[in-house]
Amino acid sequence: MPEGHTLHRLALDLDAAFAGDTTWSSSPQGRFVDGAARINGRLMEKAEAYGKQLFVAFAGVEEQVRIHLGLIGGLAVHESPPGTGGVGDLGARPVVGQVRWRLESARSWADLRGATVCTLLTPEEQAAYVARLGPDPLRDDADPDRAWRRINRSRVSIAALLMDQAVLAGVGNVYRAEILFRHQLDPFMEGRFLRRAEWDAVWGDLVGLMAYGVLHNRIDTVRPEHEPEAMGRPARKDDHGGEVYVYRRTHQPCLVCETPVRTEVVAGRNLFWCPRCQPRSRRRTPVRG
Known part of the structure; x- marks a missing residue:
């Protein structure tokens, strides 16, 4: 199972690839269809990790995506090939394997596979969940x-x-x-x-x-x-x-x-x-x- 440093690294990679950009979300596998629809077309604000959890926030949506990779999960972040990007170029990014969540922008795309959890949490749900976790050595707010x-x-x-x-x-x-x-x-x-x-x-x-x-x-x-x-x-x-x-x-x-x-x-x-x-x-x- 990936340890905490992996999730913090993924948060940095997601921020570098998508933060401040309009994004498109889909669920080729079909297990995150409603959640993807809720954040589709939104500007991604930030990603952050807490322990082995990854949270992704989008402008204009109070919920955040919560991801737990589990034992076999992986999130691959890619730069878009030159000349691609946006809804009209989705065909240039073929789906390989069971992609639970695909996140795309004009310059980047990411595929989530095999995760134990990929869901939307309200601010109250997220706060309650984080409150059950111990301090994370990689966070500035850790006690x-x-x-x-x-x-x-x-x-x-x-x-x-x-x-x-x-x-x-x-x-x-x-x-x-x-x-x-x-x-x-x-x-x-x-x-x-x-x-x-x-x-x-x-x-x-x-x-x-x-x-x-x-x-x-x-x-x-x-x-x-x-x-x-x-x-x-x-x-x-x-x-x-x-x-x-x-x-x-x-x-x-x-x-x-x-x-x-x-x-x-x-x-x-x-x-x-x-x-x-x-x-x-x-x-x-x-x-x-």
């Missing part, structure tokens, strides 16, 4: 204290809390594993045992790593001394496209201590960690029985 208050009193593991969008919006399975490794935290320690200084360090690191993800459109979490060139090792090859410490590296040697990376399902997703760099915390509740 890390909101997440800390939830974590500080929770008996749930840190690994599970980081994946809970009501605690922290935008963090997914890659950032979860990597941030815990970078701070040598026991993934199975309950949130209530995390120290405030540790949380502040985790939050600050997430802000920086995810901002890098937006800029470069990929996740890279290894420090300079552990990059391929510095270690004389091959570059990583993986769908997500970046250098990582533990994510999807089960049984491979840790880049720091060479201990085999371990995996266990936590909060419905595979958690990856190094048992030596992230040893069992003395603060963890003893196992009874």
